[in-house]
Amino acid sequence: MPTELRRPARSFTIRQLCQEFGCTPRALRFYEDKGLISPERDGMNRVYSYKDRARLQLILRGKRVGLALSEIGEILDLYELGDGCATQNAISQAKFRERIRALESQRRDIDMAVDVLQEACSRLESQLKQTRPDLLEQPVEAIRPRRPRPGEMRRAG
Amino acid sequence: MPTELRRPARSFTIRQLCQEFGCTPRALRFYEDKGLISPERDGMNRVYSYKDRARLQLILRGKRVGLALSEIGEILDLYELGDGCATQNAISQAKFRERIRALESQRRDIDMAVDVLQEACSRLESQLKQTRPDLLEQPVEAIRPRRPRPGEMRRAG
DNA sequence: GCGATGGCTGACGCGCACGTAAGGTCGCCT
DNA sequence: AGGCGACCTTACGTGCGCGTCAGCCATCGC
Numbered sequence: 001m002p003t004e005l006r007r008p009a010r011s012f013t014i015r016q017l018c019q020e021f022g023c024t025p026r027a028l029r030f031y032e033d034k035g036l037i038s039p040e041r042d043g044m045n046r047v048y049s050y051k052d053r054a055r056l057q058l059i060l061r062g063k064r065v066g067l068a069l070s071e072i073g074e075i076l077d078l079y080e081l082g083d084g085c086a087t088q089n090a091i092s093q094a095k096f097r098e099r100i101r102a103l104e105s106q107r108r109d110i111d112m113a114v115d116v117l118q119e120a121c122s123r124l125e126s127q128l129k130q131t132r133p134d135l136l137e138q139p140v141e142a143i144r145p146r147r148p149r150p151g152e153m154r155r156a157g
Numbered sequence: 158m159p160t161e162l163r164r165p166a167r168s169f170t171i172r173q174l175c176q177e178f179g180c181t182p183r184a185l186r187f188y189e190d191k192g193l194i195s196p197e198r199d200g201m202n203r204v205y206s207y208k209d210r211a212r213l214q215l216i217l218r219g220k221r222v223g224l225a226l227s228e229i230g231e232i233l234d235l236y237e238l239g240d241g242c243a244t245q246n247a248i249s250q251a252k253f254r255e256r257i258r259a260l261e262s263q264r265r266d267i268d269m270a271v272d273v274l275q276e277a278c279s280r281l282e283s284q285l286k287q288t289r290p291d292l293l294e295q296p297v298e299a300i301r302p303r304r305p306r307p308g309e310m311r312r313a314g
Numbered sequence: 315g316c317g318a319t320g321g322c323t324g325a326c327g328c329g330c331a332c333g334t335a336a337g338g339t340c341g342c343c344t
Numbered sequence: 345a346g347g348c349g350a351c352c353t354t355a356c357g358t359g360c361g362c363g364t365c366a367g368c369c370a371t372c373g374c
Contacts (some may be wrong), residue, residue: 135247
């Protein structure tokens with residue numbers, strides 16, 4: 001395919017994709033392990049195409065909305081088959097409809113959560129205006145950590 | 158407060174809440190372990206008030222939108238303090254603002270995912286119309302399970 | 315020649331959110 | 345008295361999504 005002139009770099013290293021999408025090589029290899037993505041190889045090195053990149057994007061999007069990797073895999077498979085067995089397709093469709101309903105309910109949850117948080121924020125804001133206006137609008141790291149609560153675990157960072 | 162007449166059953170057993178919200182006793186005890194909820198006791202038995210029930214509802218909502226239990230705990234704490242230490246409040250507020258941004262981006266992801274799934278569904282639908290119109294609109298269980306994919310795990314159900 | 319860099323393959327470890335026995339307590343029914 | 349059903353605690357097990365470490369090429373620049 002002499003498309004090299006039009007696509008100056010139509011393939012990506014594992015690092016490039018990781019940088020672009022903010023994930024780790026380990027994660028990509030993990031997805032490959034699970035069959036979600038299957039890059040070509042140049043010798044031993046993974047070579048990702050635009051298609052792989054698109055799949056990765058869908059994977060990460062799916063993750064962010066709370067889909068399990070196995071479910072994401074099913075969705076990705078759909079784009080491969082096209083004329084697969086009918087009962088399979090019926091199952092997929094039914095599952096997808098379920099998923100759509102779940103996602104829509106999840107969106108409602110998000111709206112409610114945003115409302116809750118926003119109300120909480122404005123409550124805190126009015127308090128801070130009275131007590132410590134210097135701390136308003138500061139990012140988390142600029143303020144300082146605090147003591148852990150009982151049963152609370154520390155996370156990375 | 159002589160409200161007993163208006164609230165015929167102002168407390169709940171662990172089972173009642175579990176049935177109402179579709180979770181397990183183990184989960185509720187786990188949340189209690191983490192300090193997210195603190196029901197009264199009648200002897201050894203847990204007795205949940207309406208307030209506990211409301212907290213549980215927030216917990217489950219938070220979970221569905223991808224919050225960690227520790228984060229949910231922070232949010233719940235907010236409703237208890239009212240006049241807590243200022244730096245704490247500033248941290249909370251900053252975290253909440255972050256969370257709001259994350260949730261809004263998550264909502265965009267959901268919209269995209271719904272689009273993807275809906276397009277996929279209609280693709281499948283048109284295929285099924287040609288091949289197996291009898292399978293249209295069937296729920297998942299009515300169709301039949303299939304072989305697991307490599308690396309795919311079974312879940313409850 | 316040689317370290318730095320980047321990628322690879324196992325394989326073990328971890329935090330989270332519970333599941334799952336195993337065994338004990340309590341009130342009620344027969 | 346005996347058995348049940350609902351609840352309890354303690355404690356170990358599990359699935360997921362990676363992190364991390366060890367050990368091993370290949371290549372690049374000096």
